[in-house]
Amino acid sequence: MTNDTPTAIEPAPNAGFVQTPKVRRTVNRALRYIRAGYPVHFRGPAGTGKTTLALHVAACLKRPVALIHGDEEFTTSDLVGGEHGYHFRKVVDNFISRVKKTEEDMTKRWVDNRLTVACKLGFTLVYDEYTRSPPEANNILLSILQDRIMDIPLGDGDQDPYLKVHPDFTAVFTSNPEEYAGVHRSQDALRDRMITIDLDHYDHDTEAAIVHAKSKLPKHDCETIVRIMRQLRDSGKCEYEPTIRSALMIAKTLKVEALTIARSNGFFREICQDIFSSQTSRVGSKTNQNVVKEHVGLLIETALSSGIGAPAKEPANSRTARARGEELS
Ligand SMILES: Nc1ncnc2c1ncn2[C@@H]1O[C@H](COP(=O)(O)OP(=O)(O)OP(=O)(O)O)[C@@H](O)[C@H]1O
Ligand SMILES: [Mg+2]
Incomplete structure (x- = not known):
């Protein structure tokens, strides 16, 4: 068996890995x-x-x-x-100038995966x-x-x-x-x-820490985005639960545009609507997208009126609260 250069990643702890x-x-x-x-x-x-x-x-x-x-x-x-190729060998012997001798052989070549x-x-x-x-x-x-x-x-x-x-x-x-x-x-x-x-979705603090570490958006803005996402997840209105990826998309987009939620002038509402409604509905499921859009609108208004970034209490019976309870036990 041939030993091709092994396909391996050199292990190095990821600097962006968040450890709560x-x-x-x-x-x-x-x-x-x-x-x-x-x-x-x-x-x-x-x-x-x-x-x-x-x-x-x-x-x-x-x-x-x-x-x-x-x-x-x-x-x-x-x-x-498997045998993914051939090894081809050709020897040309011209030792005596008037006599040319060639020899060819082909063998299957094993490659380790x-x-x-x-x-x-x-x-x-x-x-x-x-x-x-x-x-x-x-x-x-x-x-x-x-x-x-x-x-x-x-x-x-x-x-x-x-x-x-x-x-x-x-x-x-x-x-x-x-x-x-x-x-x-x-x-x-x-x-x-x-x-x-x-595994299930992480607790609020871990999700907010991940979004902050990966987007570099101010911490209180990350907390607001994560809170809206988690309330939407708990609402039971989505065909698919929103994941941390949607929160990351919103936070990274704001960061790249050098915006914060307070200075986004309505853009924050639009990205939330676009990302949350598309990520949580099946393709072409207009009804669900509209339900989600409406609910996201409400969650945004509540979050903004309660003070951007201010820690909000989650309902005691929410899935999130239960997850937190399990974590403490
Ligand atoms: N501990 C962590 N530190 C930093 N980022 C994290 C951490 N955990 C998850 N993330 C980020 O959250 C996002 C989702 O994580 P990941 O891709 O590992 O989830 P997954 O469960 O494998 O998802 P899928 O089932 O879709 O493959 C990624 O952008 C990832 O970088
Ligand atoms: Mg994965």
Whole structure:
């Protein structure tokens, strides 16, 4: 087997990674499970920080990282490798000037893919959205995680088809339960071999800290945007819950235009309407967009009249408040 240059990311902690107590606790738990020898799986809805956490945890392990994004077209060889090309050799022997002897041969060339490279060299595998790949493609991971043996299905014949997994190899998975279509026994078997940490949207302070860190908009403006987003999320009026990405889009747009909410002269209302109504409705769902627009309008008026950036109390029975309660327990 040839050892092509491994595709790996050098792990370096991301300077923009926000660590509030809630985030730190999740990271520490994941690192403990990994130290105990278990792969970790971050599972949660869109925008709950799964990929960011997985990459941060991988960076904490200080090993090179092999990153794979799940794909419905994947086959096992996309993970493991295969005979992806030919090695062509031609020898021209002109030793005796009147006699020209040529010899040609062509051999198939095995190329390792990222999973094999990670298993051989002890990298950290980050398999983002692994449930998007067909379960048959992921079956190869069962023996890797359980017995630390990789069964190379298309080995080049020169080598033992079983590869002993490097002791430093570990894996961090992410998935979105909403994309977990149908019941796949083998995905369940895989999930049984990892420790799953269920994630939900972060608490208000963490979301506001992330939006502030990534947009550099003044903190009180970030808090106002996050508060409107969370109230919309709790309102039950959206087909899809707004994620932190919508708050980031609003904050970054204001920042790039060198505006604050107070100095945006109506632009703030317009971006909120555009972003929140499109992000929370199905394509073409005009009715929902109008309902959301109307509600966003109300939330903005309430936020602005209660004083921009002033901390507002969330209703005691809101999902957000419950999340906060869980966090304190
Ligand atoms: N701890 C954090 N520090 C800084 N930024 C963060 C943090 N957590 C999440 N973010 C930011 O929030 C946004 C959403 O995070 P991320 O992409 O990790 O979510 P996800 O759960 O993987 O979403 P999806 O399911 O859509 O893939 C990104 O812009 C990310 O940079
Ligand atoms: Mg992601």
